[in-house]
Amino acid sequence: MSSSARLSTVVLDAHDAHELAAFYQRLLGYVVRAEEPHWVLIGPPPGTGGTSLAFETEPAYVPPVWPTRKPGDQQMMLHLDIEVDDLEAETARAVAEGARPADHQPQDDVRVLHDPAGHPFCLWTETPS
Template sequence: MTISAITLDCPDPLALMAFYQQATGLEPHPRSDADFAGLNREDGLFLGFQRVDGYRAPTWPDQVVPQQLHICFTVENLDEAEGRLLGLGAGKPDHQPNRPAARVLTDPAGHPFCLSTGPSA
């Protein structure tokens, strides 16, 4: 079994696609629209964003609205990556992991994601 796609619910697929495109450099899928948008990675992995009416952002770290999933990204420099992503519209929760080589941020739709300088555990 091979993973081929990850799709995130959100209120504005094109806006969330733009955030992740700027963050990752992935190419937009040519048939992206206001209801479903996506990014393609060279190895075939598709990162999708689908419009959900009444979308409620996760409330991590509490579970009033569960996160349901998070994505981890490996970066070379945590401070640089964090600064760039905050400039693109990411948020930074007060609660952070106890690992010095990891940070948790949230995308503009509220999904938590991790930055790490090494493999995720």
């Protein structure tokens, strides 16, 4: 059975949609495609590939806890995986842009970080088999 449905965008909530969108613009080299007072859509520059991201202001936003430490913690609903060529350099750049490294780092070829709103995301690099 065929469907005309297509996933177009991943939306992240934050206390300030514009602030979080600006972080991901710097991190990914994306451009603003649309914006409203409480919502921003960013994506790759025209002619390049990639997934669009949107950000929505949610006044009652509570950052997730990763890894979950105790019952009742706000659980992570999803995370972004961002492939990079140079893991150490891109980790340093992400931190300079406002990310913070997670306390727990589960793999050598992945760096788990938290964006300024507290969403976990992973920088990863392909390692030779």
